[in-house]
Amino acid sequence: MSRKLRFHSSAIHYFDMVRHCNSIREAARRLNVASSAVNRQILKLEDEIGAPLFDRLPGGLRLTPAGEILARHVTVVLQDLERVRSELDAMQGLHSGHVEIAAVEGVTVDLLPCVLAHMRERYPHVTIGVTVLGSQSIPEAVQSGKADIGLAFALPRTPQLQQLAVGHFRLGAIVTPDHPLASRRDVSFATCSEYGLILAKSELSIHHLLDPLHKRLRLMSRPVLESGSMELARQLAKRNLGVAFQTRIGIESDLAKGELVHIPLRDNGGVVSDLGLYIRADRHLPVAVDAVSRLFSEEIARRESAELTQVIA
Secondary structure (H helix, E strand, O other): OOOOOOOOOHHHHHHHHHHHHOOHHHHHHHHOOOHHHHHHHHHHHHHHHOOOOEEEEOOEEEEOHHHHHHHHHHHHHHHHHHHHHHHHHHHOOOOEEEEEEEEOHHHHOOHHHHHHHHHHHHOOEEEEEEEEOOHHHHHHHHHOOOOOEEEEEOOOOOOOEEEEEEEEEEOEEEEOOOOOOOOOOOEOHHHHHOOOEEEEOOOOHHHHHHHHHHHHOOOOOOOEEEEOOHHHHHHHHHOOOOEEEEOOOOOHHHHHHOOOEEEEEOHHHOOEEEEEEEEEOOOOOOHHHHHHHHHHHHHHHHHHHHHHHHHHO
């Protein structure tokens, strides 16, 4: 059975819940305590720090600059507490714990379910939470402690994030088997534009990979569709509404069934999107988080190897 360690003041736990809920009442409900108890602990913290921690706004509470500073400290404290709990559980032979994952939409189709299935087989008592975000939003989720692990394409390297694993995947056009481009071994972005483009919005990493190629096209013979959802882009391509762009990650089933064809882009010798696995740089991983990270690393490496084998063939 998982331990509930409380080495630190209740005020820290109360503050952390209030910042996640943006509401004292909702935090109290989740903590199963009276709202007055939560408010009292927040006021006590504010008195000790000498500054308000939250701005009281009509739409809820928002962290003040002092609150942001305390939030960073509380995140480290509570995550380290989780690591201690997991290590104590591991000493007793218990594979328990909870892991929060922030992931891009593409990996939720096949890669993520595959890893979670292996996780359930090996560690049935570990619970998992998954939040789907655009690549550009994942660093903040990991750095703030909202997620233990981040899975994202084409993230720039920063000192705040540690990259545990990375796989290199070719970006390509996706079309139906009866599309005029379907028989090609590779294709240029300019050629794709002749059939109408389905492009990603700026919150997705593919937008930033393709934007330099898009800017080179002075004239567009067909209108451009833009989507903030890779799933929508996939569905539009299946209906022959244009050419969408993606790696093979996220369209595995469509490729296996012969419903879509993936044609690598040949611009600049090929456009590669890196799928990375990230944690906060100064984080000591709890046992459960480390176990999930290892499974993700193995699966990313396996899929990268499979794609490389296919390209060589």
